[in-house]
Amino acid sequence: MPGIETGVQFHLPTYAHVPLPELIQLAKRAESRGVGQFWVTDNLRSRNSFVVLAAFAANLEAKLGTAITVQYFRNPVDLADSVASISELMNGQELSIGLGFGNPRTHNFIKTPKPISMLRETSQSLRKLLEGETICFDAYPTLLEYFNFNPEGRFKLNFGPKTPVLQYCGSNGPRGLTIGGQNMEGLIFGGHYMAALRTGRVPELIETFENAARQSGKDTNSPKIAEIKISLSRNGKSAREFVKESAGTRVLNMYRRGYTHEDIQNLGVKLEDVERLDQADKSQVSKSTFDELVTDEMIDAIFISGEPEYCLERMTEIQGVARSQGFNQLMFSELGPDVEEALSLLCDVIIPAL
Numbered sequence: 070m071p072g073i074e075t076g077v078q079f080h081l082p083t084y085a086h087v088p089l090p091e092l093i094q095l096a097k098r099a100e101s102r103g104v105g106q107f108w109v110t111d112n113l114r115s116r117n118s119f120v121v122l123a124a125f126a127a128n129l130e131a132k133l134g135t136a137i138t139v140q141y142f143r144n145p146v147d148l149a150d151s152v153a154s155i156s157e158l159m160n161g162q163e164l165s166i167g168l169g170f171g172n173p174r175t176h177n178f179i180k181t182p183k184p185i186s187m188l189r190e191t192s193q194s195l196r197k198l199l200e201g202e203t204i205c206f207d208a209y210p211t212l213l214e215y216f217n218f219n220p221e222g223r224f225k226l227n228f229g230p231k232t233p234v235l236q237y238c239g240s241n242g243p244r245g246l247t248i249g250g251q252n253m254e255g256l257i258f259g260g261h262y263m264a265a266l267r268t269g270r271v272p273e274l275i276e277t278f279e280n281a282a283r284q285s286g287k288d289t290n291s292p293k294i295a296e297i298k299i300s301l302s303r304n305g306k307s308a309r310e311f312v313k314e315s316a317g318t319r320v321l322n323m324y325r326r327g328y329t330h331e332d333i334q335n336l337g338v339k340l341e342d343v344e345r346l347d348q349a350d351k352s353q354v355s356k357s358t359f360d361e362l363v364t365d366e367m368i369d370a371i372f373i374s375g376e377p378e379y380c381l382e383r384m385t386e387i388q389g390v391a392r393s394q395g396f397n398q399l400m401f402s403e404l405g406p407d408v409e410e411a412l413s414l415l416c417d418v419i420i421p422a423l
Contacts, residue, residue: 073388073391073392073396073397073398073399074105074106074397074398074399075103075104075105075106075398075399075401075420076104076105076106076107076108076134076294076398076399076400076401077096077099077104077106077107077108077400077401077402077404077412077415078107078108078109078110078136078296078400078401078402079092079096079107079108079109079110079121080110080402080403081109081110081112081115081116081118081121082110082112082114082115083403083404084408085115085116087408089116089120089121089124092121092124093124093125093128093129095408095409095412096125096128096129096131097128097129098412098413098416099412099415099416100129100130100131102416102417102420103416103420104131104416104420105131105132105398106131106132106133106134106163106165106398106400107125107129107131107132107133107134108133108134108135108136108165108167108400109121109122109125109133109134109135109136110135110136110137111135111137111138111139111142111143111171112172113142113178113179118135118138119135119151119152119155122135122155122164123154123155123158126155126158126159127158130160130162131162132162132163132164132165133155133159133162133163133164133165134163134164134165134166134167134237135165135166135167136165136167136237136239136257136259136294136296136400136402137167137168137169137171137237137239137257137259138166138167138168138169138239139169139170139171139175140168140169140170140171140184140187140188140191141170141171141175141179141180141181141187141215142171142179144212144216144218145190145191145194145195145198145209145212146198146224148166148191148195149195149198149199149226150226152164152166152195152199152230152234153199153226153228153229153230153231153234156230156231156232156234157230157231157232159231159232160232161231161232161233162232163232163233163234163235164230164232164233164234164235165234165235165236165237165255166195166234166235166236166237167236167237167238167239167257168188168191168192168195168236168237168238168239168240168253169188169238169239169240169245169257169259170184170188170239170240170245173318173322173326180215182211182215183211184240184245185244185245185248186210186211187211187212187215188238188240188245188248188249189248189251189252190209190210190211190212191212192236192248192249192252192253193209193252194206194209194212195236196236196252198224198225198226199226199229199230199234201225201226201229202225203223203224203225204223204224204225205220205221205222205223205224206218206219206220206222206224207220207221235253235254235255235292236252236253236254236255237249237253237254237255237256237257237292237294238250238253238255238256238257238278239257239259241258241259241261241265241274243274243277246274246277246278246281247277247278247281248281249278249281250277250278250279250280250281250282250283250284250285250287251281251282251284251285251287252285254291254292255291255292255293255294256275256278256291256292256293256294257293257294257296257400258271258274258275258293258294258295258296258396259296260296260298260319260371260402261319261323261371262295262296262297262298263297263298263370263371263372263373263387264319264320264323264336264370264371266387266390267335267336267337267370268328268332268335268336269335271394272394275293275394275395278291279291290395292397292398293394293395293396293397293398294396294397294398294399294400295391295394295396295398295399295400296400296402297373297384297387297399297400297401297402298312298315298371298372298373298402298403299372299373299374299380299384299401299402299403299404299405299411299415299419300312300372300373300374300375300403300404300405300406300411301374301375301376301377301380301404301405301410301411301414301415301419302375302376302405302406302407302410302411302414303376303377303410303414304376305375305376305379307406308374308375308376308405308406309365309368309374309375310360310406311374311403311405311406312368312371312372312374312403313360313363313368314356314359314360314363315371315372315403316363316367316368316370316371316372317346317359317360317362317363317367319371320333320336320338320343320346320367320370320371321343321346321347321350323336324343324347325347336366336367336370337366337369337370338364338366338367338370339364339366342362342364342366342367343367345362346359346362346363346367349362372403373387377414377418377419380419381418381419381422381423384419384423385422385423388423401415
């Protein structure tokens with residue numbers, strides 16, 4: 070895939086049944102087949118993302134990253150010393166730290182005040198700490214209150230990172246993208262990339278990020294990552310069943326969070342189907358009942374899902390569009406019901422053909 074890299078995201082809740090040693094072996098096999106970067110998610114109740122990254126760093130030569138670190142889960146001092154520690158295992162390879170709000174369920178577990186201020190202050194304080202500066206959290210009032218720092222306390226790491234550490238904006242709303250363009254090196258366009266393509270929103274959102282970077286005197290030719298939700302299996306029905314809950318939840322969140330009725334229709338999804346799903350979710354129906362209401366159109370709005378031949382046909386088109394939009398990497402996420410089979414199909418069938 071000339072001019073565009075391939076990355077793989079391990080969505081840790083999806084593969085809770087896969088032990089860490091097995092994840093390492095899967096990553097090693099994918100690395101040997103040309104995957105250039107591995108990303109991990111940051112989810113409460115799942116394996117700790119920085120423990121997983123440290124294990125990967127000790128066993129792989131590829132670039133690593135978080136997609137994304139949730140700004141409410143890790144205070145910047147803890148985040149900085151974790152990142153700097155992992156960097157000592159990286160042999161000079163890039164360590165990428167995506168920052169953002171997290172998924173729409175974050176607020177179910179933890180308070181999420183002032184998301185834009187949290188994003189800006191986390192990015193700025195993390196950068197200063199990793200650059201060896203001393204910081205005082207009275208300069209970061211949102212972080213000061215949220216993490217209960219001593220307003221007179223001063224923090225400086227007693228060691229520094231040994232590999233390049235880049236910050237990636239994982240917020241894809243206009244205000245978050247502005248903060249990202251002003252303060253971070255790159256952009257991760259997350260799990261709704263496919264949907265944003267269909268609604269035509271991608272160019273204007275990228276322009277928001279680049280305008281903010283330009284106004285801050287930064288290079289607008291920044292690295293950009295497009296997350297591709299994919300589900301691969303020789304059993305196409307199994308691949309699609311695997312992603313029903315995820316696809317339905319994402320379409321539902323779009324419906325509830327500012328996407329217009331026209332946007333929903335542009336996804337190829339019937340408005341009445343989303344309304345039916347919305348009502349069922351509010352009624353707290355079982356997972357199986359929820360999944361029954363997820364239509365094929367909802368799956369196709371979010372995922373490339375099915376047998377490898379079908380997925381390859383869709384990917385051929387999408388990778389060309391992503392390249393034309395300035396994306397440097399396709400980050401494949403979710404993968405499929407059997408992670409070993411799915412990763413093999415991705416590396417042996419999809420990526421080489423692109």
